Amino acid sequence: MAVYSMTGYAAVQSTPARTAPESDAGNGSHARLGVEIRSVNSRFLDLAFRLPDELRQAEPALRELLTGKLKRGKVEIRVSLESNSGGSLKAPASSTLQRLGSMEDTVRSWLPGAAALSVADILRMAAGEDKSTHDYSDDLLKLAKKALKDLLTAREREGTRLAQMLLERTAQLRALAASATPMVPKLVEQQKARFMDRWTEAMALTDGSTLPEAAQDRALLEATSFAIRIDVAEEIMRLTSHLEEIDRLLTAGGEVGKRLDFLIQELHREANTLGSKSGSLELTHVSVDMKVLIEQIREQVQNIE
Structure with a gap:
């Protein structure tokens, strides 16, 4: 069995495929997911997570993964989620436009003086809805396992x-x-x-x-x-x-x-x-x-x- 140092670093990135509506097929929209783990010496195992809001629900699974392999050290794990759509705007799905139109009609029936939705409002709301509906937890766990493996290799080498x-x-x-x-x-x-x-x-x-x-x-x-x-x-x-x-x-x-x-x-x-x-x-x-x-x-x- 090897001797492990508590000092190590690992960083991996991936471009997980997204589940998109049929109207979005061929638009090449992806999100880049990154995991960075660094550790230094500590008397006990001290975990710190830096996760974007969209991935907060994955923290318990990440904690279980790390505690299963690491016993001591101050460990920080950072996760990044960035859009990688090539700078092009994605056309909203027809179902999303129908839903926004129906919601606008309901609001204006109660508030006739309310302003109509602008194109910018629609694009922003459609992008937020699409971002919030996709779950990257599985992609994150796969990437975290690879980062943890690289970290253990670095700690073993040291x-x-x-x-x-x-x-x-x-x-x-x-x-x-x-x-x-x-x-x-x-x-x-x-x-x-x-x-x-x-x-x-x-x-x-x-x-x-x-x-x-x-x-x-x-x-x-x-x-x-x-x-x-x-x-x-x-x-x-x-x-x-x-x-x-x-x-x-x-x-x-x-x-x-x-x-x-x-x-x-x-x-x-x-x-x-x-x-x-x-x-x-x-x-x-x-x-x-x-x-x-x-x-x-x-x-x-x-x-x-």
Whole structure:
């Protein structure tokens, strides 16, 4: 299963055929329908519809279509409906003219002083009636399915790129963890040698009242205490475990964004602990480099569904 980004864009257009009266046959009148979908990252699925008034009734069907395929992201869908009649006026159907004439007669029978309908009035009313009687819902759903498919393709392509980048970052983190592991025993030996040198110097200044064995035991105790304080083996183990789980999720794919976000928090916690236990400048540098990589991962994980 693929990893999907929440960022994507798709736009499609179509010219659906219209059901026209027989008197309109051959006039080549169509309407251009366009669907545009764009999405960005969000904690939840947030849908926003921008539909012309003629297509408001299609919103529930569009919502069902999108929620069936998308789980997270701020998604905006825009629909446009434009006339594409080539600039020519369409002759009103004879049935429409009869209906308008009958309505005019009825009005003037009650209001004799009412003005007669002009040619412009008739053309405008006939165009409005024809526009309102045609239902583009089926055409819109077909086009929306194609736009959604293109959006998912774009999100999958971006998700694949993100997953590859994250795998590279986890490999770098794993290398840093491996470099930190042998530093601790080396630090312990160095600190032990320093303790022994200090106790040797202290013994040289005493009057012999302190036994050399006691001084050596104290130095070894101090070195052991130091080793316990700077031991980062547990942090390295947990960090490595989190990295393995991140790699597994990225390889498995699916809806992994929220789980990855949690693991990134855990990685950051372990890197902080490693830095606080640092007993040398080298180990401090390792901790800082880890935090930089973890922050880069965190920023990109915000875009994964």
